[in-house]
Amino acid sequence: MTMKMKLKLKNVFMLYFLVSVCGLMYALMQLGQPCDCTLHSRQSSDLVHSRDRTISRLQGELKRLQARGNPEEPPKPALPTIYTVTPTYTRLVQKAELTRLSQTLLHVPSLHWVVVEDSPVKTSLVSELLKRSGLRYTHLCTQTPKDFKLQEGDPNWLKPRGVEQRNLALQWLRENRGPSDEGVVYFADDDNTYSLRLFEEMRFTKRVSVWPVGLVGGVRFERPLVERGQVTGFYTAWKPNRPFPMDMAGFAVSLPLLLANPAARFHLSAQRGNLESSLLQALVSIEELEPRASNCTKVLVWHTRTEKPKMKQEDALLLKGLGSDPSVEV
Amino acid sequence: MPRRRSVLTTLLIVLPWTILLTIWHQNPATRYLTILRKETYENSTAKSLQFLINVTQIKEEQHTACTHQQEVTPAQQTARRYVYSRPPGWSRWLPTIYVITPTYTRPVQKAELTRLANTFLHVPNLHWMVVEDSPRRTNLVDSLLERSGLNFTHLNVESPKSVRIGLAKDSSHTPRGTLQRNLGLRWLRENLILSDSLEGVVYFADDDNTYSLELFEEMRSTQKVSVWPVAFVGGLRYEAPKVNTAGKVVGWKTVFDPNRPFAIDMAGFAINVRLVLKRPWANFQLSGVKGGYQETSLLKDLVTIAELEPKAANCTKVLVWHTRTEKPTLVNEGRQGFTDLKVEV
Numbered sequence: 001m002t003m004k005m006k007l008k009l010k011n012v013f014m015l016y017f018l019v020s021v022c023g024l025m026y027a028l029m030q031l032g033q034p035c036d037c038t039l040h041s042r043q044s045s046d047l048v049h050s051r052d053r054t055i056s057r058l059q060g061e062l063k064r065l066q067a068r069g070n071p072e073e074p075p076k077p078a079l080p081t082i083y084t085v086t087p088t089y090t091r092l093v094q095k096a097e098l099t100r101l102s103q104t105l106l107h108v109p110s111l112h113w114v115v116v117e118d119s120p121v122k123t124s125l126v127s128e129l130l131k132r133s134g135l136r137y138t139h140l141c142t143q144t145p146k147d148f149k150l151q152e153g154d155p156n157w158l159k160p161r162g163v164e165q166r167n168l169a170l171q172w173l174r175e176n177r178g179p180s181d182e183g184v185v186y187f188a189d190d191d192n193t194y195s196l197r198l199f200e201e202m203r204f205t206k207r208v209s210v211w212p213v214g215l216v217g218g219v220r221f222e223r224p225l226v227e228r229g230q231v232t233g234f235y236t237a238w239k240p241n242r243p244f245p246m247d248m249a250g251f252a253v254s255l256p257l258l259l260a261n262p263a264a265r266f267h268l269s270a271q272r273g274n275l276e277s278s279l280l281q282a283l284v285s286i287e288e289l290e291p292r293a294s295n296c297t298k299v300l301v302w303h304t305r306t307e308k309p310k311m312k313q314e315d316a317l318l319l320k321g322l323g324s325d326p327s328v329e330v
Numbered sequence: 331m332p333r334r335r336s337v338l339t340t341l342l343i344v345l346p347w348t349i350l351l352t353i354w355h356q357n358p359a360t361r362y363l364t365i366l367r368k369e370t371y372e373n374s375t376a377k378s379l380q381f382l383i384n385v386t387q388i389k390e391e392q393h394t395a396c397t398h399q400q401e402v403t404p405a406q407q408t409a410r411r412y413v414y415s416r417p418p419g420w421s422r423w424l425p426t427i428y429v430i431t432p433t434y435t436r437p438v439q440k441a442e443l444t445r446l447a448n449t450f451l452h453v454p455n456l457h458w459m460v461v462e463d464s465p466r467r468t469n470l471v472d473s474l475l476e477r478s479g480l481n482f483t484h485l486n487v488e489s490p491k492s493v494r495i496g497l498a499k500d501s502s503h504t505p506r507g508t509l510q511r512n513l514g515l516r517w518l519r520e521n522l523i524l525s526d527s528l529e530g531v532v533y534f535a536d537d538d539n540t541y542s543l544e545l546f547e548e549m550r551s552t553q554k555v556s557v558w559p560v561a562f563v564g565g566l567r568y569e570a571p572k573v574n575t576a577g578k579v580v581g582w583k584t585v586f587d588p589n590r591p592f593a594i595d596m597a598g599f600a601i602n603v604r605l606v607l608k609r610p611w612a613n614f615q616l617s618g619v620k621g622g623y624q625e626t627s628l629l630k631d632l633v634t635i636a637e638l639e640p641k642a643a644n645c646t647k648v649l650v651w652h653t654r655t656e657k658p659t660l661v662n663e664g665r666q667g668f669t670d671l672k673v674e675v
Binding site: 013016031095220311312313316 | 448449663
């Protein structure tokens with residue numbers, strides 16, 4: 001009796017062992033096999049296709065309606081306009097800089113781009129670019145007086161740049177906007193980099209709002225120091241004793257404040273680094289500054305600079321009279 | 331003796347189950363990754379449908395079929411997010427542009443990728459493949475890609491020290507970004523299925539160049555390899571392919587070694603994705619490449635000069651600029667660093 005039971009038990013164990021080993025082998029074989037979900041994805045892709053068609057049809061209609069709309073129309077109520085003032089000057093990388101800046105600005109609603117060329121006349125390069133950009137814009141030009149213009153080989157900090165151009169933009173705003181117009185003015189140089197969030201941070205400025213700027217002043221970023229929601233000083237390594245030791249890209253001024261101070265402008269005579277202060281001194285005091293970008297802890301704008309492209313071969317060809325086709329715009 | 335036997339038998343009973351359990355525990359992750367690898371498109375379109383339309387039916391079907399997909403543990407979450415496809419807000423009938431961007435950590439990296447993303451947001455049906463030159467995918471790029479709203483793939487591969495910028499003996503001849511671009515090509519080959527209906531274009535876009543929106547529409551119609559002028563390369567205002575009156579590329583308008591088989595910059599050509607898949611051996615050569623020959627090392631395995639398609643009005647318009655960003659002088663950081671390192675720049 002016990003022998004039979006023993007045998008049976010042994011068999012049971014052997015069977016069990018075999019079964020579990022087989023199961024294990026099967027599980028191991030299953031590893032690394034791609035899952036076959038094609039059946040369900042085919043049904044879902046059919047649905048996706050029909051939805052896709054509807055979506056692209058609606059998008060086409062939307063684009064057509066938008067194109068019909070007049071770009072010169074004033075903005076519908078709600079969002080205050082951001083007047084982005086960009087001084088620019090002719091050089092090789094100008095078209096590239098303005099192109100990528102316009103691509104960023106195109107994402108920002110209620111934006112008015114004021115481009116001021118350092119030139120006696122408006123160039124066709126900038127005119128065409130602005131026309132094709134799809135943005136609302138104002139194209140101005142004024143030439144920097146000779147004494148204040150940088151010469152070839154001058155370091156870029158030797159003379160203040162873009163002063164007359166920015167002042168012309170301020171003048172245009174004073175002549176073309178009234179006390180009922182809401183808005184904010186931002187001085188955006190054409191070689192900096194702007195994140196889209198920055199524009200939303202500055203939109204609702206009562207007087208002057210400020211935020212950190214990356215890669216400027218010889219440090220990773222400069223920023224205003226904020227205590228309990230109020231600006232108490234500035235965190236910068238270069239000339240921290242200026243009245244407003246910050247970069248042009250680090251603040252925005254509300255339009256009503258500018259219009260209320262018709263004499264406020266940038267001064268050509270300002271010392272190196274004091275250009276921003278020359279304007280802001282006439283507008284606000286440090287306590288009145290409004291900190292943005294999470295109490296000035298996030299970097300949303302970078303003071304990037306573009307290298308001057310090497311034209312060694314071009315210059316050599318020009319000497320031989322074989323320069324590249326000047327009718328091809330670069 | 332009987333005691334030992336009973337120990338043996340209990341061991342025999344328990345052992346297979348423990349092995350099975352350990353393997354099954356790992357199994358969902360590996361299973362999930364294989365699903366992910368094979369069917370990025372199907373999965374992601376279904377996933378994205380969830381927040382585009384209330385199609386609960388599909389959700390449930392997916393749920394029952396591939397149950398492992400729903401078993402999301404923290405480890406799986408990070409594995410799944412390296413590829414992202416957002417709801418098809420635009421036409422599926424436009425060929426997709428796969429933009430491969432190698433990038434590396436330096437102070438201007440976030441700025442460069444930000445403005446590149448701002449450009450790409452205007453281009454419909456664009457899939458951005460960012461390949462970092464780093465041992466691990468960085469949080470900076472990860473969060474930038476997620477917040478951008480673009481379709482992306484985030485990869486990384488570390489270049490050997492001799493190739494990396496600044497450390498190469500002969501930097502002018504060391505091709506930068508090669509390993510990264512090859513990884514991008516490899517990802518495409520592993521994740522796309524070659525078929526006649528597969529439409530797409532591969533473009534290598536460095537993170538410091540400037541691209542006009544018109545460029546992307548020009549390259550979308552590429553059948554094999556299309557080419558166009560590039561500004562600020564080779565010491566010229568622009569380099570361009572020479573196009574004859576019949577509309578065929580016959581040479582190169584460059585000063586620097588115009589006798590190269592393909593005297594063109596990385597930003598000056600785009601390849602049809604079917605061609606990339608058909609020739610899996612075509613890659614950028616990493617070592618032994620002469621200066622200016624990196625593009626040739628790839629293109630020679632893909633096309634002949636006669637098959638090139640000239641774009642941008644027969645290569646007379648400049649739609650891409652090889653801009654370079656100055657290295658910011660962080661002199662005031664000093665040895666201990668002036669600014670708070672916790673703030674991301």
